[in-house]
Amino acid sequence: MDKAPVLISLERKDTYCILAFSDDNTFRLDYLEVRKHCQCAKCKPRQVNEQIKIEFEEEISRMMLVKPKVEQVGNYAIRFEWPTGCSSGIHSFEHLRKISESSGQKV
Numbered sequence: 001m002d003k004a005p006v007l008i009s010l011e012r013k014d015t016y017c018i019l020a021f022s023d024d025n026t027f028r029l030d031y032l033e034v035r036k037h038c039q040c041a042k043c044k045p046r047q048v049n050e051q052i053k054i055e056f057e058e059e060i061s062r063m064m065l066v067k068p069k070v071e072q073v074g075n076y077a078i079r080f081e082w083p084t085g086c087s088s089g090i091h092s093f094e095h096l097r098k099i100s101e102s103s104g105q106k107v
Contacts (some may be wrong), residue, residue: 007078016028035076037091039095067082079091
């Protein structure tokens with residue numbers, strides 16, 4: 001059984017970040033995409049229904065996008081601290097990889 005790739009570096013830019021994983025894959029991921037996929041108790045329920053998800057994404061798009069602070073959570077996740085909106089979501093490395101593959105750009 002293969003182990004899930006581990007996030008080995010995160011480079012923060014103004015509107016996106018560069019995520020490098022232990023399997024030598026690197027992705028550019030917009031902060032907007034990270035916010036759209038937040039798994040916290042407040043945000044995740046707003047992603048289950050297509051209409052609610054559209055409204056949620058529109059709400060996020062209207063917020064001022066500012067480069068977040070980043071805090072590592074153990075050896076498995078990071079937390080983005082946004083100046084506006086939610087800052088309680090913990091993004092596991094596996095979750096970030098899935099977002100990167102579906103919404104990011106391989107670099």
